[in-house]
Amino acid sequence: MVMQNLLAILASMKVQPMDSLHRCFNPAYHEAVEHITDPQYREDEIVGVVRTGFTMDEEIIRHARVVVAN
Template identity: 45%
Template structure:
């Protein structure tokens, strides 16, 4: 390698010595130029708009989820009201079927029809209740007759005059019963 081939020149002195080639901080500062400020402002605006749209989307999603839940609850309530209304309309028929069964008059094809009828109501959540020997509960029983007995320790159902019906926890008709209770 000759002295002319060296980067420092012939005399060993750097020809670029004395010239300031250090880039200033302004050259790397994005905010220093107006064009960069405009781009940053547009970026900030786009990010703000994006955040606003995301918030709107999340709010709409939450509203839809709430609406969907409310619609399902209302649909279930309407269904239950429909079943309850039908049951109230069928109560006289159910009472006649129950009386015929107790009297032994329900036989043959009529018994099969009554069993299917009862099974269908059960499928829709209708439950009958009220039996002799149960403890009297004024929340689910309606006492039409009351007797006292020295042998009774609690008030007990002695006879069921009309069967009670409920759908889930909701009483459609209280069981109408005769009870016996302890003497006062």
């Protein structure tokens, strides 16, 4: 409930969380904090999010910290 209220307040200020999971790693948006080798994932696929990133009006205000498949 508190998190939903916080996200609603941020959305009213045009701040949005990044949807990074299972997307392709992009160093402009993401910071890789761990790499794993697992054949079930595509190369450079984000397989975990350690810290959610945020954008405001399409500008990055916090990079997402992610786990990336090799």
